[in-house]
Amino acid sequence: MTGVVASVHPAGSLVAAAMSARLVKIVDHDVIRHNLDVLRSAAGGRKLMPVVKGDAYGLGAAAVARTLVAAGVEALAVDTVAEGLALRAAGVASPVLVMDLDVPENAAACVAEGLTPTVAAAEHARRYAELARDRDQPVTVWLRTNIGFNRFGPRDGFAALLDELAEYTGRLRFAGLFAHLTSSAWEEAETAAQAAEFADRLAAARARLGPDLVGSLAATHGLVHAAALRGTAWIRPGIGLYGTVATSARHLSGWPDSGLDRLRPAWQVRARVLDVVTVTRPEGLGYDRTAPVFPGQRIASVAIGFSRGLTASANGFSGLLHGRRCSLVGRPGMDCTQIDVSDVPRARAGDWLTVLGTCDGATVTASELADELGCSPYELMATFHMPVSHTGLPPIPHTEGNGQ
Numbered sequence: 001m002t003g004v005v006a007s008v009h010p011a012g013s014l015v016a017a018a019m020s021a022r023l024v025k026i027v028d029h030d031v032i033r034h035n036l037d038v039l040r041s042a043a044g045g046r047k048l049m050p051v052v053k054g055d056a057y058g059l060g061a062a063a064v065a066r067t068l069v070a071a072g073v074e075a076l077a078v079d080t081v082a083e084g085l086a087l088r089a090a091g092v093a094s095p096v097l098v099m100d101l102d103v104p105e106n107a108a109a110c111v112a113e114g115l116t117p118t119v120a121a122a123e124h125a126r127r128y129a130e131l132a133r134d135r136d137q138p139v140t141v142w143l144r145t146n147i148g149f150n151r152f153g154p155r156d157g158f159a160a161l162l163d164e165l166a167e168y169t170g171r172l173r174f175a176g177l178f179a180h181l182t183s184s185a186w187e188e189a190e191t192a193a194q195a196a197e198f199a200d201r202l203a204a205a206r207a208r209l210g211p212d213l214v215g216s217l218a219a220t221h222g223l224v225h226a227a228a229l230r231g232t233a234w235i236r237p238g239i240g241l242y243g244t245v246a247t248s249a250r251h252l253s254g255w256p257d258s259g260l261d262r263l264r265p266a267w268q269v270r271a272r273v274l275d276v277v278t279v280t281r282p283e284g285l286g287y288d289r290t291a292p293v294f295p296g297q298r299i300a301s302v303a304i305g306f307s308r309g310l311t312a313s314a315n316g317f318s319g320l321l322h323g324r325r326c327s328l329v330g331r332p333g334m335d336c337t338q339i340d341v342s343d344v345p346r347a348r349a350g351d352w353l354t355v356l357g358t359c360d361g362a363t364v365t366a367s368e369l370a371d372e373l374g375c376s377p378y379e380l381m382a383t384f385h386m387p388v389s390h391t392g393l394p395p396i397p398h399t400e401g402n403g404q
């Protein structure tokens, strides 16, 4: 959330300025627009509901949403009611689907702010039908169905569920049916089977809840499978918008035609070099002297540590300094981490280390960094908490006059 504060008050906050002079995540909105175009072509005329959950995967949901809305997306998707409310508070008026089930206490705020809740069972439909009755206005909902993800909604008994839900069609408008694929980043056969199951459920839902109900199955990696698009009206891309695709997806047969190799990284991370120490004795580094160091070795402390997502599980962490790869020595600290700059004689306090992104022709990708840290690119994006600097943002629309 720090990122949002920094982006909303670029110069107004001393704290944000002091933080971003040390460590910054740079988000390029021209690249987000480019990626949106790539995803739009891959979607073949379907509507886009880009996913800005997890503070837009750590890039700043309010800013990213502003770019997406200005670029004409038809809706947005988040995980939680709180995330949807934050978008409304930031002046986003578009339809917003809350994809996960939330706690009953948040249902009234969801409806009052015009967010679109997800239902997966009759009890959820009853909850929103009661709110519709209180408001004397129908509530629009999407139905989430479980085709093997097993996080939300019953796996079996879909026809019986539709019979129960049909009782609420007066109070509720069932706008769509969606499901999440389990293996679209690497598995063709399983994805095809899940897509077939989804198609059957979509046909049944239309027959029971109304012919206007539409379907949505593909997220980013679903776009690589023709089967996951067939018969659907919406796509819900997240990570692709930010420029990352699972390496495994490049081996899928649909990859060449998907056009997704045109996606470009939309964010970079740079951390400042705080000091460079030349080792003079065969001692160790940090607590317990865990890492041995040797005379002549040059150790730079850089302004990123585990409080910013560079966790102690880091084994192969490296960054780019003057175009050279420099590797971690010892273990990350709270706010700084040490790298070996013995091969970079020019290294000085005040330099910027490229933690992620491109420097003098060399690049560290999100997938590479995630591999080094032993996490997925999704986890990397969500745990790298630091000030965000936005380039290429569209102007603030004048309807957003709430002083933010």
Ligand SMILES: *Cc1c(COP(=O)(O)O)cnc(C)c1O
Pocket: 051, 053, 099, 179, 180, 218, 219, 220, 221, 236, 237, 238, 239, 240
């Ligand atoms: C996160 C999520 C998405 C977006 O997935 P990506 O792989 O980031 O494109 C779409 N749908 C649901 C239900 C999600 O949870």
